[in-house]
Amino acid sequence: MTRADSGAPADPGPATTRRRGGELEAAIFDAVFAQLEAVGYPGLTMEGVAAAARTGKAALYRRWRSKNELISDALKHVLPEPPTPPETGSVREDMIQILRCLRDTLIACRGAAFRVLKEDSEEGVGLVHDVVRDRLSKPVRDLLYEALREAAARGEIRPETATRQIANVGPAVIVYRNLTEGGPIADDDLASIVDEVLMPIVRP
Known part of the structure; x- marks a missing residue:
């Protein structure tokens, strides 16, 4: 008996694993930096980021209208708040x-x-x-x-x-x-x- 005949759900595989919220956002932002390292700003595309993050392009366009908006949010995510004065006396x-x-x-x-x-x-x-x-x-x-x-x-x-x-x-x-x-x-x-x-x- 096959998996389909038995009524067991098919394995969606890693490429179609559903992630939401912070988990998906973290994967997308990580993909942004990986793409910037690999192909630079001119070569970065929404399609490339989606593929690297193993998500659909539509998931990106629902939140970001352009790659500039996406890169900006990725940077905001990792850039800390402005540092405070150290004031060590030296x-x-x-x-x-x-x-x-x-x-x-x-x-x-x-x-x-x-x-x-x-x-x-x-x-x-x-x-x-x-x-x-x-x-x-x-x-x-x-x-x-x-x-x-x-x-x-x-x-x-x-x-x-x-x-x-x-x-x-x-x-x-x-x-x-x-x-x-x-x-x-x-x-x-x-x-x-x-x-x-x-x-x-x-x-x-």
Whole structure:
């Protein structure tokens, strides 16, 4: 007797397993980052994400009208709330902690945030850029700037070095390394960026 003759339900198989709510959303967002790693922003399609998440394309379009909306929500899902000022009393330690937040965020989104921004395409501007700027880039730069200002007030660094331009240097080094080399950025690497690049710029 066959399975159909016996009245037993057919095995739906992994490709048609029904998932809903948070489980399905997590699978979709994971597929977004996997696709960004594999094919980049230009090659990412709603169809490709649906296939990687083992769901139907209709499930995506019911919630997201475009891939920009989908990528934006995926980034919001993994990007933490803006970090709080460390206020360690040491500008070196403040900068290391702030850059560590940036590093950990890059790990959480597999570097997708900056790979999307790197794409030289008008299609990639707008929602995605706004999310990365508001949740990651601007808060980190603002914290570094405030850390420099407080250090200048304490007499720990030269007052003229407490500028937004210098505050941008550390994140720029990390983003450049992420885009060109990839791979993990260890705590020792962060300390090296602060000790060999930033501190010589600001030290009295």
